[in-house]
Amino acid sequence: MPRNGAPTRERILDAAERLVIDNGYAATSLDRVIAESHSSKGSFFHHFASKDELARALVERYAAADIAHLETALAEANAASDDAAERVLRFVRSFEDTADELMSAQSSCLYVSVLTERELVERGTSGQVTNAIVAWREGLTGLLQAALPDPPGLDLHDVADHLFVTFEGAFILCRATGDPSHMRRQLRAVRQLYQALLSR
Amino acid sequence: MPRNGAPTRERILDAAERLVIDNGYAATSLDRVIAESHSSKGSFFHHFASKDELARALVERYAAADIAHLETALAEANAASDDAAERVLRFVRSFEDTADELMSAQSSCLYVSVLTERELVERGTSGQVTNAIVAWREGLTGLLQAALPDPPGLDLHDVADHLFVTFEGAFILCRATGDPSHMRRQLRAVRQLYQALLSR
């Protein structure tokens, strides 16, 4: 086999991810992705058939990392305590504790950038996002069901989805205010709200 | 005075708002805005100096309507009950009751589209968004303070911001899943979480 192209592909994905998260998909030109990844037109189109294909690869990689992150946190929460309510709170707390780190690594969420463009979604880019959302929903619903076996008038799926909603909404709030500490503070608020629900 | 250009300007803003909410700012071309508003290049650039100027006008109009909506709901909540906790719940409930209507009128939020593009934000488009966020924060913090005068380890500003976060996050969730009912369900979830907090 000739040269190994994998590192180049990763460099392109890294640069594209940063640019798309910062400025959105349509506002990110391939010329800029190519320049910032120190690549070339020929190289880019050798690895990706089109810009849309790049978007699909970006989302696939991002969603896989997201789900891996979720599963690590789930495992840690399960190992940390035998009390079901405590597990829920530990789970949320683990994201709260790493929120500042997260926000210094990325200025927003790739999901937001991709979902903002409806025509892009309709070209089949959002399947992996839905997978990730379902994984978060089911993971947290499991923890919540153990803590609230007979919830009074609550849909635990919605309560579980609310954590994803908090993440995405907090990204927007951080961007609007220019203050990345809102991510940690919103995760803290949602933990305290969950705590109120579980300790009633 | 010659012809009245105000209706044309509004038609352009209406078309642009729908297109930008659907597909984002960069992905929305002026040609398309002009076509869908049944206008022309000359007409467009008579009313707006540039595309960025259009963005600023869009956000200004959208934020003003947003704040007006907030103030109506605040007044209604205050009129509806004397109990402070009840006022908070009524306030959230009013958005829950109109959520389906909201989602049939718009597929997402203009704030998301505009904030997604950092370079656009840096060109001074987000000032009005911050105003709106502060208005929501202060309005709801007022209601919460009356219900929880001495909150134990809670930052009521963050708890108040959480409603805005829920709105924005739910817009993302709706777009990802293609299911607009998530808006109502997330507002219901956050109301139930607030209820748990207030009735502890």
Add this chain to the structure above:
DNA sequence: GTTGTAACAGACCGACTGGTCTGATACAAG
């Protein structure tokens, strides 16, 4: 060394972009 091919480089292309410019048109004031 020859050869085959994945990996890369960059000139080039048509389509479309935001924006300009010239001119036409409606309408109120005198």
Add this chain to the structure above:
DNA sequence: CTTGTATCAGACCAGTCGGTCTGTTACAAC
């Protein structure tokens, strides 16, 4: 009826866009 101007129409322009094409280079197999 003339005139001034806000409003509008659309041909046009330079630059950028995603994408193509031709060619070169590195490396493994033989």
